[in-house]
Amino acid sequence: MKTRISVELASRLKHLPPYLFASIDKMKQEAIDKGTDLIDLSIGDPDIPTPSHIVNAMKKAVENPVHHRYPSYEGMLSFREAVAKWYRKRFDAKLDPRTEVLSLIGSKEGIGHIPLAFVNPGDIVLIPSPGYPVYPIGTLFAGGKRYMMPLREENDFLPDFTVIPKKVFEKTKLIFINYPNNPTSAIAPVKFYREVIKIALKYNIIVCHDASYTEIYYDDRRPLSFMQIPGAKDVGIEFHSLSKTYNMTGWRIGFAVGNKEVLAGLGKIKTNLDSGVFQAIQEAAIVALDTDDRILSVIRKTYQERRNTLYNGFKKLGIHLIKPKATFYIWAKVPSIFDSSGFVAHLLEKAGVLGTPGNGFGEPGEGYVRFALTASVDRIKEAVERIGKVL
């Protein structure tokens, strides 16, 4: 008689792409166990707390019993109105809060779920690489085929559509794009979005733009929303989030806006899988979206100081790196004697500084390392100093 069942993973989990950060995670833990004074620049999670007026709004809302019941999956109308108002003010883009805004339990939730709504087994999904791992994973879970679009420095980290065969386009159901881009920090010009719309119309492809970082930018140059481009709503949607803009990664609230049929499809998945966002969090999010731009300028200034410290410091050390126009990442070339993982391991072991190996975001990221500006200027200065000694 058996005393326990044998637990076997479904093939969709067994066939996940290898998790390339596993060995780095292990080395990080070993360094911590050894008592290393680790400067961790590997995490895409703001170290700055949520602004207090947002926290206070949550405190108040949590006491209201109205919010203790199930929320609606699509979000409170007042939250969706706040999103529409924010898009109008921020991007001069018009959205109908009833049909063109959908709440999400963080944008990751929507990005991971959307292929389930539209991708049949065998359909192709176009995915930027290096890129956010949820695009290929969501595609795999839906049984879709991944077609990777390499983002290369010589092409300003934009995908080159001219090298994608017509046959591929014809089988493509959905495309993910992401600007300002994680991990390369690139932004996209109007021309690029216009090209995307043209291709989407020609081949009937749903466009999913991930815009998580539009509010973290430098030198007063604001990145675009896809919703600012005429015709965007005819071909797709944009994912956005409060996580990065308002230092609210732990709160789990985001949203998708744009094409109402696409949003309805995603909503159909959501009604069947989740029950929406805790309303007290939506109340806090409404307050967040109404935040005075002066507060956001302070946050941007903080990142700008950090960016300048790391960028100028690394430049002096002779490291080739991309000057970010947005996001809180710096994408740097690894010295030619190393590969991505080797360089990250070297810096961790010899300098106690942790970055993220570029190949972990996809094969075209090989030869790069990503540093997150989620540590203080003093710690970044020290990281530059320590790295200077071990190059």
Ligand SMILES: *Cc1c(COP(=O)(O)O)cnc(C)c1O
């Ligand atoms: C952080 C991040 C997200 C997810 O943010 P949520 O916290 O789930 O809203 C989505 N896309 C990219 C590129 C990110 O870096």
